[in-house]
Amino acid sequence: MRLGFVGTGALSSAIVTGLKSLPGETTPVAVSPRNEEIAADLAQRFPDVRVAADNQAVLDQCDTVMLAVRPQIAREVLGELRFRPGHHVVSLIATISREEIASLVAPAARVGKALPMPMIARLQGATLVCPPDPIVAAFFSRLGGVIEVEDQSEFDALTVVTATYASYFKYLDTIHAWVRSQGVAGDKARDYITSIYKALANAPDTMPNADFMHLAQDYATRGGINEQVLRELTERGAFEAFAESLGRVHRRIAGG
Ligand SMILES: NC(=O)c1ccc[n+]([C@@H]2O[C@H](COP(=O)([O-])OP(=O)(O)OC[C@H]3O[C@@H](n4cnc5c(N)ncnc54)[C@H](OP(=O)(O)O)[C@@H]3O)[C@@H](O)[C@H]2O)c1
Missing domain, CATH: 1.10.3730.10 (ProC C-terminal domain-like)
Structure with missing residues (x-):
């Protein structure tokens, strides 16, 4: 897996921190340059983490991309990017549906949602994954556990817990x-x-x-x-x- 993050804020930082705390973990990670301070901090702490020149450069360097910008700017940010059919997209944006994300990241065919929590930095707290996806489930299961969810309504109900x-x-x-x-x-x-x-x-x-x-x-x-x-x-x-x-x-x- 070559992993990328569009939006390098609190949640991306927590995921990368948790991931890189695993023994022997060498997954290459590209993060977008915003937030500058958080991106630089991650690159400085972990040798496999690089700050990409811009959001498009993140996509160009990875096969699996986590979307972690705020919902208010997501449509504008994603609209400017060119995704490949082979991109595996995992949206962490809580309040935008999988269907809408899928239309924004076309022609990327494999699109799902995940809901990690900031305590993932300490490998705690299960991540919701919707729809079930063995690659995404395997990824988050090492970072505090995973609960796979069949559909959006189940996902929404479980989201209320948060x-x-x-x-x-x-x-x-x-x-x-x-x-x-x-x-x-x-x-x-x-x-x-x-x-x-x-x-x-x-x-x-x-x-x-x-x-x-x-x-x-x-x-x-x-x-x-x-x-x-x-x-x-x-x-x-x-x-x-x-x-x-x-x-x-x-x-x-x-x-x-
Ligand atoms: N935090 C949580 O507990 C949590 C839990 C579940 C889901 N989520 C979801 O995860 C997403 C990220 O949340 P967060 O808490 O990590 O928010 P955040 O800390 O505000 O991170 C979002 C990041 O996006 C960056 N950004 C702004 N404009 C950008 C652009 N054009 N291109 C790329 N990046 C840009 C921001 O950089 P600047 O600082 O430079 O503006 C910021 O660092 C949200 O959609 C939220 O719904 C968060």
């Missing part, structure tokens, strides 16, 4: 702020919360056949303090409001 990170941290922050209000030092509270939530994140792996509600019930001992918080939040509609918010995000993503 809208919940900030509220997850707000949830932890609520716990942290409350514990601090009781006079506990901030660092101590942070260390404890981090340690416990890391352990909880492993629970689904230790009980692979249990769904999340089963895990919730497992922790909610009858009459206990977990049951109390779960019941009080449920009664006040916290989870219902959360689910409604997911629905609104989905309508935004899927354009419905």
